[in-house]
Amino acid sequence: MTDIALIAGEGRLAPAIAEALGTPLVYALDGLQTQVAATPFRLERLVPFLDELHDKGVRTVVFAGAIRRPRLEPELFDPRTASLVPRIVGAMQSGDDAALRAVLDVFEESGLNIATVDQILPDLVPGEGVLAGEPSERDRKDAARAAEIVAGLGGFDIGQGAVVAQGLCLAVESLPGTEAMLEFVGQHIGLRPDAKGAKGVLYKAPKPGQDRRIDLPTIGPDTVAQVARAGLGGIVWQAGSVIVLERDVTIAAAQSAGLFLWARA
Known part of the structure; x- marks a missing residue:
């Protein structure tokens, strides 16, 4: 073309x-x-x-x-x-x-x-729904908290993601990117108050008012592997606003790792 x-x-x-x-x-x-x-x-x-x-x-x-x-x-x-x-x-x-x-x-x-x-490629940006696994009520609360954090940081032009576990923010995305954030989380996963409680979620969303012509958040099989290594329970993102690469591969990888994938309204 x-x-x-x-x-x-x-x-x-x-x-x-x-x-x-x-x-x-x-x-x-x-x-x-x-x-x-x-x-x-x-x-x-x-x-x-x-x-x-x-x-x-x-x-x-x-x-x-x-x-x-x-x-x-x-x-x-x-x-x-x-x-x-x-x-x-x-x-x-x-x-x-x-x-x-x-x-x-x-x-x-x-x-x-x-x-x-x-x-x-509209199929790259899923609408609302759970693509793999099933987030628990505690996971849903962590996702809501993470969404508030990402929205609150939007005006500072910092990043497009956050990790929340048991209501606590373990990390926010900054210039080094998602992978660096998840490596940090993996090193500090012991900060969760209850070792047997909710594992935590990675949440991704555009910054409020972000120009959708460029740099929408993206997840894919690599993200799933990074989240699994970090010891989290799943990935949540703003429905209709995040690109999912290799959807079938990403879903299969999440299912194999025991993670949930949820496009949250």
């Missing part, structure tokens, strides 16, 4: 989108480690890059995967992109979400449509 360009980020989402689209043009920020072959571009030359997309007949762009804020090299700015510097740098100082929104706005202002992942 040559009228669609994929801007690839880190993780398994970009390859899944590339496969679904057939043969899209694939690009990635220079220096980003992606799991799909991609042509690099630099933010310092954003306007010429947009010109290239138009020249190749691209009408729609989809962003897939985690994108780290790049280090800008002032000497590499072309004159037209340089005019955007105050806008982009100002947004970067306000946090990752603001920076991404500023860049996305430039794409759209150039005449490109930005498609969301759930528009391209």
